[in-house]
Every structure is written in C-alpha cells, then in structure tokens.
Amino acid sequence: MVFTTDAVIKSGAGFVHKLSHDSECLGTRMKLNVYVPLRKSCPVLFYLGGLTCTGDNGIEKGGFLHKASELGLAMVFPDTSPRTTEGNTIKGEHDSYDLGSGAGFYINATAEPWSSHYQMETYIVEELPRLLSEQFPQFNWDSKGITGHSMGGHGALTLFLKYPNKFKSVSAFAPICNPTQCPWGQKAFTNYLGSVSAGEAHDATCILKRLGKDAPAATILIDVGTGDNFYKQGQLLPEHFKDAAAGTPVTVDLRFQEDYDHSYYFIQDFSENHLEFHGKKLYQ
Template sequence: METAPSEISSSKMFGGYNKRYKHFSPTLGCSMTFHVYFPPSSSSSSAKFPVLYWLSGLTCTDENFIAKSGAQRAASAHGLALVAPDTSPRGLNVEGEADSWDFGLGAGFYLNATQEKWKNWRMYDYVVKELPKLLSDHFPQLETSNASISGHSMGGHGALTIYLKNLDKYKSVSAFAPIVNPINCPWGQKAFTNYLGDNKSDWEEYDATCLIKKFNAVPGHILIDQGEDDKFLKDQLLPGKFEEACKNANVQLKLRLQAGYDHSYFFISTFIEDHIQHHAKALSAL
C-alpha cells in the first residue's frame, strides 16, 4: 500500500527549496527516497509548477543531481520544479545486488525486470506511473500533467526510452552522455541479460536506438550533450548509432559534441542551463 511521502530534509536555494522525501513504494516493494526542487512561488499566484524529471546514472542516488548540477538556478528563473528519484530499489538484500557497481544497487536501468530474482527492479513503472501519481496526490503545487524528462548516462538511456514510449506524458526530452544503444554495449548487455533474460527482442523495448526506428514523427527535437573526452564514449555510449537512427526516422536530434569534457557533473553543470531552457520552452514555463 502506498504511503504518503514524509519530508526528511529541506534546504533553501535560489529562493526555492530542495526537499527530500521518503515513502514506501508498492511497485518496488521497499522504501524509496526522492528529491523535489520547488522554485520560489509568488504569493499572488496560484499557478502550478511544470515538472522536469531527472534520471541519474550508475551508482547515483537521488542526491547527486540536486547537490552537483546547479540546475536550481535556471529552474528557479523559469519556475520549473525538478524531481529526482533514486536509481534502484534499496534494502531488499537480494543476493548479488551489490557485487558490482554497474548492476543491481544504483543500477536499475529504468526497466521492468522479468527475471524472478530481480522482480522488484521495476524502475520503469516507478518513474512512469507510481511517482507521478504520488506527486499529483500529495503536492498540489506541481502540474504533473505538464512534464518533461532528462537524465545522465544510464539515466539518459532511461529518459530517452521512457519519452519515446510515452509521448503523451512528456513534452520534451534531453540527455547528457546517454547510453543510447545498450543492446550493443557491455553495460547494457550485462543488465539486460540479468534483468530481462536472453530474448533480444525484449531488450529492444528498452533501447532508444531500436525504439526510434518505430517513429516518423517526434514532437520538437531531442537534445543530447556528449563530452568528447568521455572515457565511456566509444565502448558504452555510442551516440553515432542513435544519430544515424534519428536521421533515418526523420526525427530531429541536436547532438552536441563538447570538446574536452568528460562524463562528470563538471560537464553536466556547464551545460545544464541550456537543457533547462530547452524544457522550459516546451513546457511554456519561460
């Protein structure tokens, strides 16, 4: 049974507040935490805030983006709420969940696992269904029907695939250094084999490069920033594969290769304002 979120921390920033919450998730079968940045509200306005979901990468929690990205400055200016969930179930003590940094804890890959051992790893349903309803039920100041989605690395993979499978739920998408073709990289192959089994057609449902081939129209354009000095670029991220698929499907993609930048939050914080503006425009929050 869903429980109301309880506030566990609050810090003022750029006139608004970073607030962290804890709740029990029926989808995942455990307690989960998430952050919301509420921009400053005008006492004379009853307008609700559009929502930008941020999905984080491998090893991250709901705290990394809030603490390191600096996104709150632009979100405050545009009147945009930021929602950052965790990256996997916690506290279930499944055998092997902490054996490696790229699978299990902190590595949910934003899919619904089909293998019995990992049945609680249902981050897709958590992000797409449970969390928006939780926010809608308990935070009347959030306009959850007016939402966009973004993310980094594994979270960039999550943002792109969730957006493409739910064009009615999100107004726009962007990503930093996303894993765009996981069926063809070691991170994705490891995760998909364990979570989804050996049927490759099941894998394709969570691969942005495969999904984009099903489209001939996507609203607006997809924004991706990729550091050229990212050590994972050639083996894990494969943006060229996604770029080619978008061209073939006539999907507008703005892929920006950024010279000298790596995979870190130093890179993200440098270009996050552009992404906030990209989403604010789509959400009419300018």
C-alpha cells in the first residue's frame, strides 16, 4: 500500500481512513484523512483547511460526512503544511501562527528556508491524487472538486483557476480572496516567494483579472459570515474577487451569512449545502 493506514473508522455508509506517508515533494512525513464511501466509483472532493489547522479539523468539526455518505462522495482532508519530523527540522516553522507550520498557503515556496519543504501546490495537485489513485482505485479523478476554509479557501480558488482541467467544481468558506492586498497574504508571499508581487501568480483576484475572458466557465460558491472578524479586518476581501469576475466566464455566487463568524460552527451550518453544490457538478 502507498499509505500507512493508522485507523479505519466507520462513519455513515463509509469509512474514515487515517493515513500517513512520506511525501516525496515535501520531504516530510505527512498525515491526512480520507472519507471513503462504500461505492464502486466515486467523485472526489478535496477540503483544504485554514491557518493553524491540520487534516483533522475539517473532517471532525465540519459536518461534511453525513452528506458525503448520502451523495457517495469521497473527501480528502490533507494537512495544511509540511511538519517537522524527527531529524528533519524546518527552521522557524513554529515562530508564528500565520507562517510555517499550519500555514502552507498551498503554494510552492521559492525562497529559503521554506523552499526545501514548502511545496504544497505540487503536493495537493500532483502527488496526493497520484498516491490516492493507487490506494483507492474506485476514486474517479475525472470528477474532482475542491473547497476550503480561509487560507484553504484561497487554495481552493487559486488551484481551481490555475488547473481548470483538474477540477470540475469549486467553493469556499470565508476564503482569503486577494492575498496580495491583505496582511496574511503579504507576510506569506514575502517569506515564501521573496516578494508580494511574486504572489500575484497565486492570488485568486489577480489570476482571474489576468485570465479575463480566458477564465474557465464556472460558478464559484462562496459563503462569508457578516460577524467574521477577519472579514471585517480586510483579510478576506471577497468583493475584490467578485468584482474581478465581471466580464469573465466566471460567476461568483457570494453569499453573506448574517451573524456568522470564522469558526467551524459557521462551516458546519453550510457544509451540506456546499456538498450538494459539488455533487451536482461532480455527478454531471
């Protein structure tokens, strides 16, 4: 087997697989959770977690599994960054919550000391699907979707726009939509890529503006809580992304959810709705 199976746990009409493996592109030992419905063939939805999270938060607190079981949708919950493993220290990874450990931003770092391990874009788009297809031959990679929360919402939007042939559906919960214009993104891009301007290639709003009429025809579902402090502080900027879609084949269905904050209580209340959205596209 490609992965070490640390546990297999019943949930609905399927099982949670707790997996670990040595990642080639990251050079670290990685953990992840995969929900595997008991179906002969199933579409696959990636869920990318936010800052400080691991692959556990979304699957344990997101309320996704009942609906995933009902729809027969496999779900992959990867970790959000490489992690130090024995004898393999990543310098400075624990110094701040929004850089290093738990904060990979789903990009390939080019600047030291991060570039030797922080290759999360390659990990999510190439290595994981390849390894998972070996372990779970029933996964239908022609029907793959992506969603995420906050930093993971940034990952979902950017990876969808950069790899339209790899993903058939995309949605996001409170995503960072214009990271070159917010403190989280500016800090990440300066450190991982050497400059904020280098981050424009990994900024959903910048990518969509650059693609213009060449953007993939898609409806993108985004929920944001009106009580979300990170929204109020200008870390998310979903309006920038919606504005950038004007004149492109992309429709941004941006829904503001009254009173909700940035937590998993917010995700829990809309996760089933997002799965229905993905299910319709992935079963087409």
